[in-house]
Amino acid sequence: MHTRGRRLRFTAVLALTVLTLTGFSTGRHHSHSRHGSSGGGCSSSSQDHDTSTSSGGTTHGSANGSTHRSRPTYRSTPTATSSATARPLKDGTAVLKRCASLDDPYSTVEVRNPNGREALFTVKIAYKNSNGSTLADTTSQVSVPANGRATLRMAAAGTGILDRLDHCEVAPRATADR
Known part of the structure; x- marks a missing residue:
């Protein structure tokens, strides 16, 4: 007993x-x-x-396939959107859809994003007279979703140019903010 x-x-x-x-x-x-x-x-x-022993740098896999390092190594888990591995943004394209006029003092531009992530693009429009001289320039920015497009309405550079405005020219390259 x-x-x-x-x-x-x-x-x-x-x-x-x-x-x-x-x-x-x-x-x-x-x-x-x-x-x-x-x-x-x-x-x-x-x-x-940790699933490993305290006697060295051996690693052991767990049932879900991940690997844990033995003590005392502690580090953060890398992410897919880490800035160290992020690729630089490519410039987008800008296409003029409608030029400003006396009736509507806004130009409409479509901006396309060729990147796999959302990006901010700068668009430039030149307002020209009938001789082709530039009356004014306007720049604006628009955020465009990944591999998508966005429509941007840009105000003319001033109401004084609208009565002399013949046509608008948009820079075909929308510059991506890096």
């Missing part, structure tokens, strides 16, 4: 040790995790949940 009591105590201590080492605790329930995932069981935020 004395041996059975010792064996029972040993089993209880062993079970608590295993639970403690695997991140389970008795009585206290915390939902904090150092690695940002909600793994099995309750854990304390001060515990390290």
